[in-house]
Amino acid sequence: MEIDKRHRLHIYSDEELDKNEGEIIELLKAASQQPVPDQDEWLDEQLRRNILVTSVEILLNAARCASLWPVVCFPACCAFEFITTAASRFDISRFGMEIIRASPRQADLMITAGTLTWKNAPNVRRVYDQMAEPKWVIAMGACAISGGIFSGSYSVVPGYNRIIPVDVYVPGCPPRPEALLYGIEQLRRKISSLQFLA
Amino acid sequence: MPIKTEPFAINFGPFHPSTHGVFRMRTTLDGEVIIDLEPVFGYLHRGIEKLAEGRTYTQNIPFTDRLDYLASMSNNLAYVLAVEKLAGVPVPERAEYLRVIMAELQRIASHLIAVGSLLNDCGAFMTPILYMIREREKILDLFEMVSGQRLTYNYMRIGGVSQDIPDEFLPALEKFVERMPSYIDEYDRLLAENEILLARLKGVGILSKGQAINISASGPVLRGSGVEWDIRKVDPYSVYDRFEFDIPTGTLGDSYDRYRVRIEEMRQSLRIIEQAMKQLPSGAVKTDVPWLMLPPRGEAYAHIESPKGELGFYIVSDNSAKPYRFHIRAPSLINLTALRDMSVGWKIADLIAIFGSIDICMGEVDR
Amino acid sequence: MTIALSGRKIAGKLQEQFPGSIVQSDESSLLVKSEHLLAIATFLKTTPGFDFDYLTSVTAVDYRDYFELVYHLISIEHNHSLVLKVRCHDRENPTVPSVVGVWRGADFQEREIYDLMGIKFEGHPNLKRIVLWEGFQGHPLRKEYKGIYK
Numbered sequence: 001m002e003i004d005k006r007h008r009l010h011i012y013s014d015e016e017l018d019k020n021e022g023e024i025i026e027l028l029k030a031a032s033q034q035p036v037p038d039q040d041e042w043l044d045e046q047l048r049r050n051i052l053v054t055s056v057e058i059l060l061n062a063a064r065c066a067s068l069w070p071v072v073c074f075p076a077c078c079a080f081e082f083i084t085t086a087a088s089r090f091d092i093s094r095f096g097m098e099i100i101r102a103s104p105r106q107a108d109l110m111i112t113a114g115t116l117t118w119k120n121a122p123n124v125r126r127v128y129d130q131m132a133e134p135k136w137v138i139a140m141g142a143c144a145i146s147g148g149i150f151s152g153s154y155s156v157v158p159g160y161n162r163i164i165p166v167d168v169y170v171p172g173c174p175p176r177p178e179a180l181l182y183g184i185e186q187l188r189r190k191i192s193s194l195q196f197l198a
Numbered sequence: 199m200p201i202k203t204e205p206f207a208i209n210f211g212p213f214h215p216s217t218h219g220v221f222r223m224r225t226t227l228d229g230e231v232i233i234d235l236e237p238v239f240g241y242l243h244r245g246i247e248k249l250a251e252g253r254t255y256t257q258n259i260p261f262t263d264r265l266d267y268l269a270s271m272s273n274n275l276a277y278v279l280a281v282e283k284l285a286g287v288p289v290p291e292r293a294e295y296l297r298v299i300m301a302e303l304q305r306i307a308s309h310l311i312a313v314g315s316l317l318n319d320c321g322a323f324m325t326p327i328l329y330m331i332r333e334r335e336k337i338l339d340l341f342e343m344v345s346g347q348r349l350t351y352n353y354m355r356i357g358g359v360s361q362d363i364p365d366e367f368l369p370a371l372e373k374f375v376e377r378m379p380s381y382i383d384e385y386d387r388l389l390a391e392n393e394i395l396l397a398r399l400k401g402v403g404i405l406s407k408g409q410a411i412n413i414s415a416s417g418p419v420l421r422g423s424g425v426e427w428d429i430r431k432v433d434p435y436s437v438y439d440r441f442e443f444d445i446p447t448g449t450l451g452d453s454y455d456r457y458r459v460r461i462e463e464m465r466q467s468l469r470i471i472e473q474a475m476k477q478l479p480s481g482a483v484k485t486d487v488p489w490l491m492l493p494p495r496g497e498a499y500a501h502i503e504s505p506k507g508e509l510g511f512y513i514v515s516d517n518s519a520k521p522y523r524f525h526i527r528a529p530s531l532i533n534l535t536a537l538r539d540m541s542v543g544w545k546i547a548d549l550i551a552i553f554g555s556i557d558i559c560m561g562e563v564d565r
Numbered sequence: 566m567t568i569a570l571s572g573r574k575i576a577g578k579l580q581e582q583f584p585g586s587i588v589q590s591d592e593s594s595l596l597v598k599s600e601h602l603l604a605i606a607t608f609l610k611t612t613p614g615f616d617f618d619y620l621t622s623v624t625a626v627d628y629r630d631y632f633e634l635v636y637h638l639i640s641i642e643h644n645h646s647l648v649l650k651v652r653c654h655d656r657e658n659p660t661v662p663s664v665v666g667v668w669r670g671a672d673f674q675e676r677e678i679y680d681l682m683g684i685k686f687e688g689h690p691n692l693k694r695i696v697l698w699e700g701f702q703g704h705p706l707r708k709e710y711k712g713i714y715k
Contacts, residue, residue, distance in 0.1 A: 077267035087331040120241040153245035240696035414670025433567035527622035
């Protein structure tokens with residue numbers, strides 16, 4: 001079948017294009033007669049001089065405490081001190097924890113910012129249960145520690161430690177962002193000394 | 199053949215990042231459209247009304263801090279006004295002015311968070327709220343100067359304020375008042391004509407004037423629906439009758455109007471602060487009241503225009519040191535009555551924007 | 566300035582309309598019988614000159630012998646206010662007519678009173694506990710409630 005060449009709009013003719021393609025193949029073939037040297041070849045040599053011997057524990061602990069992801073647990077007033085800690089001025093992302101997860105399955109730290117009531121207790125317990133191991137809890141503020149000024153009320157749980165295990169207590173009503181950051185530092189110290197393969 | 203469908207129930211909250219605390223909505227959906235909604239409260243019910251019956255009048259001021267924790271100064275003010283009304287305590291002029299300055303600064307701080315978290319919920323994740331918190335921190339610094347606290351100030355006292363302002367306060371406030379308008383203009387440039395914001399908010403969640411009055415809405419929710427009702431104007435408390443300011447109102451009553459009202463109110467608050475700074479008299483800041491107050495038998499209801507709406511305290515005294523009954527008229531709770539009317543017929547994604555535009559604080563809803 | 570209407574003056578007008586409905590009236594408040602509450606509420610809302618279209622707050626006080634419900638009414642049009650009160654002497658099964666049909670703003674507030682004070686509102690469309698959970702024993706805001714522990 002004859003191709004009507006008047007409708008072809010290419011600048012180059014078919015013959016020219018084929019020729020060019022063949023040239024490229026020949027050039028590459030000529031240049032690729034030897035294998036490309038391994039870029040990481042030097043590494044084997046260097047590694048022999050720079051081996052770091054450590055335990056799995058320390059390695060895992062270093063990874064764990066360098067990037068804690070908190071879960072959303074914002075019942076009351078302390079939530080706003082936590083949000084300001086995460087926001088512009090105090091900038092929690094310096095500690096690798098600016099990602100506040102809405103899903104407990106992706107989080108490993110629960111900062112309990114606010115009063116816990118008996119009506120809310122099953123939900124907190126459930127969120128805690130859904131978090132993947134290993135997980136930690138910071139009780140933030142007086143209400144989270146003991147019920148604070150609401151302890152003695154008919155509906156307030158006197159402290160989160162009735163419901164879930166707490167690792168670090170940060171006092172204050174509400175604690176200042178600096179106090180919360182100090183509490184996070186304490187938690188990191190705790191994590192880095194963790195022994196779980198003994 | 200028509201496809202058979204059935205309504206679908208979604209439980210929204212209580213642990214959801216856009217519920218501003220622990221709030222739950224039982225929604226029934228037809229596809230994505232909301233056909234029914236029932237708010238469920240009580241996840242932060244701390245029994246403040248009962249606890250307050252067991253403490254003296256002065257000891258109850260810290261409880262009011264923790265009601266609407268984004269507007270502690272306003273809560274303090276409403277409570278002390280009620281007790282002063284009950285016991286007939288006079289307040290020095292300087293204290294009245296300081297109270298107005300604090301209450302208006304608090305209004306700006308609260309509206310900043312309201313606007314920031316509304317945009318956060320609409321999908322502009324983190325960026326607007328970082329801007330808003332930048333300015334809010336400046337206000338918190340001012341509050342820290344006078345009260346030593348960042349969130350729960352406990353600054354107002356029965357018969358005045360706890361202490362006079364330090365020398366550094368007024369220059370810092372002047373600087374803030376000078377700069378803040380440019381920041382508000384900055385938000386306006388960023389947001390007012392933003393296409394996404396308009397698409398998400400304009401015409402969404404309409405609350406008509408009649409409905410707003412019937413459900414006893416107050417604050418920006420009522421004014422967004424076009425009712426010119428601001429307690430600072432219609433029933434002036436403290437020294438609000440000495441200042442000139444306007445009441446911004448909306449026309450349509452949609453989420454965008456409520457958002458605009460908040461932005462304009464920040465400008466009006468700055469106007470009030472400016473006038474109050476100029477008129478600020480010298481003198482005492484606190485009337486001496488007995489350490490153990492025994493107000494006469496009776497009852498008093500005092501209300502203020504808090505950032506969320508009409509905040510009222512109804513206090514009954516039986517001539518003892520403790521209130522016999524301590525009731526809080528919480529604007530957030532009553533504004534939520536409108537939520538079902540506003541959101542039925544809209545998509546579930548609009549529910550977040552509508553809910554954010556009401557601006558509630560769970561500490562106040564559940565108490 | 567919101568003008569607080571005198572309960573005594575309004576009592577005179579209500580007496581003609583609803584004979585025997587007023588229990589007591591003074592300068593600040595107006596105490597009516599609970600069986601007339603709904604009719605009086607509708608009257609106050611719809612009568613020109615009163616136009617109490619805005620229900621500010623509803624609350625209840627436990628005076629040990631009786632419960633007292635306090636309704637703070639405001640008219641947005643005329644900018645005047647009135648305090649309406651109703652008493653309920655039955656402690657075992659206190660019942661008051663609901664005003665949700667007149668002012669929808671009473672919805673959550675009445676539910677809260679039912680929850681914390683145990684007063685039933687007849688005609689409320691969705692009367693159930695609001696802030697406490699189902700199965701909670703007692704009503705905390707009653708004076709005899711001693712559920713606070715230390």
